[in-house]
Amino acid sequence: MAKTLIKSEKFNLWYGDFQALIDIDLDIPENQVTAVVGPSGCGKSTFVRCINRLNDQINTVSTKGSIFIDGTDIYQYTADEVVGLRRSVGMVFQRPNPFPLSVFENVAFGLKTNPMVPDHQTIKKEVNKALQAVGLLEDLDGNLARPGTSLSLEQQQRLCIARCLPTRPKILLMDEPCSALDPSDTDKVEELIRELRKDYTVVIVTHNLQQAGRISDQSVLFHLGKIIEAAPTADFFQNPKEKRTRDFITGRYG
Amino acid sequence: MNFKKQNPINQQKRATFGLGLITAIVVIPVLLILGVVFVKGISVIDWNFLTTEPTNGLREGGVFPAIVGTLILVVGAVVWSVPFGVATAIYLVEYSPRSRAANLVRLAILNLAGVPSVVYGLFGLGVFVIALKFGASILAGTLTLALMGLPVIVTSTAEALKAVPDRFREASLALGASKWQTTRHVVLPNSIQGILTGIILEISRAGGETAPILFTVAAFYLPRLPQSIFDQVMALPMHLFAISTQVPNIGLDVRYAVALTLLFLVLGINAVAISIRAKIRKNRIW
Numbered sequence: 001m002a003k004t005l006i007k008s009e010k011f012n013l014w015y016g017d018f019q020a021l022i023d024i025d026l027d028i029p030e031n032q033v034t035a036v037v038g039p040s041g042c043g044k045s046t047f048v049r050c051i052n053r054l055n056d057q058i059n060t061v062s063t064k065g066s067i068f069i070d071g072t073d074i075y076q077y078t079a080d081e082v083v084g085l086r087r088s089v090g091m092v093f094q095r096p097n098p099f100p101l102s103v104f105e106n107v108a109f110g111l112k113t114n115p116m117v118p119d120h121q122t123i124k125k126e127v128n129k130a131l132q133a134v135g136l137l138e139d140l141d142g143n144l145a146r147p148g149t150s151l152s153l154e155q156q157q158r159l160c161i162a163r164c165l166p167t168r169p170k171i172l173l174m175d176e177p178c179s180a181l182d183p184s185d186t187d188k189v190e191e192l193i194r195e196l197r198k199d200y201t202v203v204i205v206t207h208n209l210q211q212a213g214r215i216s217d218q219s220v221l222f223h224l225g226k227i228i229e230a231a232p233t234a235d236f237f238q239n240p241k242e243k244r245t246r247d248f249i250t251g252r253y254g
Numbered sequence: 255m256n257f258k259k260q261n262p263i264n265q266q267k268r269a270t271f272g273l274g275l276i277t278a279i280v281v282i283p284v285l286l287i288l289g290v291v292f293v294k295g296i297s298v299i300d301w302n303f304l305t306t307e308p309t310n311g312l313r314e315g316g317v318f319p320a321i322v323g324t325l326i327l328v329v330g331a332v333v334w335s336v337p338f339g340v341a342t343a344i345y346l347v348e349y350s351p352r353s354r355a356a357n358l359v360r361l362a363i364l365n366l367a368g369v370p371s372v373v374y375g376l377f378g379l380g381v382f383v384i385a386l387k388f389g390a391s392i393l394a395g396t397l398t399l400a401l402m403g404l405p406v407i408v409t410s411t412a413e414a415l416k417a418v419p420d421r422f423r424e425a426s427l428a429l430g431a432s433k434w435q436t437t438r439h440v441v442l443p444n445s446i447q448g449i450l451t452g453i454i455l456e457i458s459r460a461g462g463e464t465a466p467i468l469f470t471v472a473a474f475y476l477p478r479l480p481q482s483i484f485d486q487v488m489a490l491p492m493h494l495f496a497i498s499t500q501v502p503n504i505g506l507d508v509r510y511a512v513a514l515t516l517l518f519l520v521l522g523i524n525a526v527a528i529s530i531r532a533k534i535r536k537n538r539i540w
């Protein structure tokens with residue numbers, strides 16, 4: 001059994017009066033891919049946005065319960081610590097959202113906004129390493145002055161993944177990272193996610209059950225703000241314990 | 255079942271014609287104003303008119319000090335109002351969009367925008383000229399104009415900030431940037447167009463108004479250039495007002511020439527701002 005890196009304990013979240021997450025208990029193992037699936041509006045995005053406390057941004061949000069990373073409760077963090085948390089938890093969004101800056105500046109952004117800004121040589125090295133890791137360095141022939149928004153959608157999404165890497169996160173959160181891409185581009189990004197598992201703990205939201213089956217080690221089904229089942233992906237698909245899971249993977253709802 | 259006959263193609267034709275006609279009715283007076291001012295004033299304008307000082311109690315000579323004065327007033331108004339206006343807009347949009355304080359500020363700004371310009375003039379006289387003892391001076395005049403320009407700077411900046419998609423803010427925050435870093439490095443650079451739009455509007459207004467500068471800075475007849483921000487200056491709108499109402503026997507063509515100079519000046523400064531904005535627009539996509 002792999003070590004648990006993220007542990008959610010009786011975690012609840014409200015948007016105003018509406019409760020979007022109800023008593024979430026979940027262990028997410030280190031250096032594995034955990035896929036979060038479920039019907040639209042069940043709270044998948046809400047949940048992953050709790051792991052880097054991005055939901056703090058929304059002023060109607062209130063929470064109860066804990067999410068531990070490496071044993072410390074991130075919901076006890078001060079505002080400063082939350083900023084630090086976000087440096088150690090990268091996030092990739094549904095729609096590729098590179099800044100309207102050059103490829104280089106996009107990837108350097110995390111380092112340049114660090115409290116300790118590295119010297120230019122280090123930044124250059126880290127940027128190159130990150131772009132290498134997502135395969136963009138070859139694709140762009142080292143032309144990092146191009147505007148990030150001029151790349152193809154799939155390249156933009158890989159750029160957004162690369163952008164997370166220089167601050168050396170342990171965790172990568174991905175909210176439907178392939179939903180804006182066509183099938184062949186999706187293959188490339190999936191391939192990348194499988195590779196990233198060696199160095200990162202990945203939590204990925206997906207609408208696509210085949211994708212969850214292909215790339216994840218653990219799968220989690222959400223329904224109306226609750227977790228229905230969390231299991232190793234093979235068991236989840238071949239041997240689900242819950243009737244709801246069975247219905248969901250056979251396409252009877254969702 | 256009953257049917258009512260209609261002819262969509264004909265309706266479309268009539269709509270196109272009607273809308274076009276109304277647009278023409280709106281545009282023609284504007285072109286007429288420009289045309290009349292140009293035709294009647296251009297004959298007086300020459301190098302001498304633009305570069306010499308008025309003489310003989312405004313009856314002769316050029317408008318050089320008034321051109322310089324208007325330039326100073328416009329630039330001064332922008333320099334004062336942009337930092338304050340932009341800061342206020344950032345506070346309103348990024349920092350406390352729903353707080354009580356923000357609502358109060360928003361209300362105040364809305365009201366500020368509706369205040370007649372002569373009231374700004376009196377306010378400037380009372381506060382800057384008399385209470386703060388700046389005297390009638392560039393300082394007092396530009397501050398008064400800046401105050402008048404604030405609502406448009408705040409409003410246009412706020413709109414520009416709101417137009418920056420949230421996904422850029424989220425991406426930045428998720429990378430561990432602070433709120434201020436996100437504002438400074440992501441939101442603000444992408445709002446420059448809107449800020450420039452505000453500045454362009456302010457330039458036109460500050461360059462053309464007479465009432466706010468009447469008591470605070472404008473000199474009736476001061477045939478020399480200012481030495482410090484505590485000096486008075488001449489200004490084109492004030493000069494036009496003066497030669498039209500205070501000095502008898504000045505040819506109509508001279509008045510048109512002054513109006514035309516003012517028009518060229520304001521359009522010229524605006525052209526610079528607009529070309530900067532167009533350049534920024536070209537280099538940015540999302």
Ligand SMILES: Nc1ncnc2c1ncn2[C@@H]1O[C@H](COP(=O)(O)OP(=O)(O)OP(=O)(O)O)[C@@H](O)[C@H]1O
Nearest residue numbers: 015018020038039040041042043044045046047058
């Ligand atoms: N900012 C918000 N304010 C209020 N309610 C919200 C907000 N964001 C999400 N919700 C609600 O919370 C619930 C969960 O939303 P969430 O976006 O987490 O669902 P999801 O599982 O990611 O759905 P999808 O598959 O469509 O992305 C939904 O009912 C949604 O309407």
Ligand SMILES: [Mg+2]
Nearest residue numbers: 044045046175
């Ligand atoms: Mg979602």
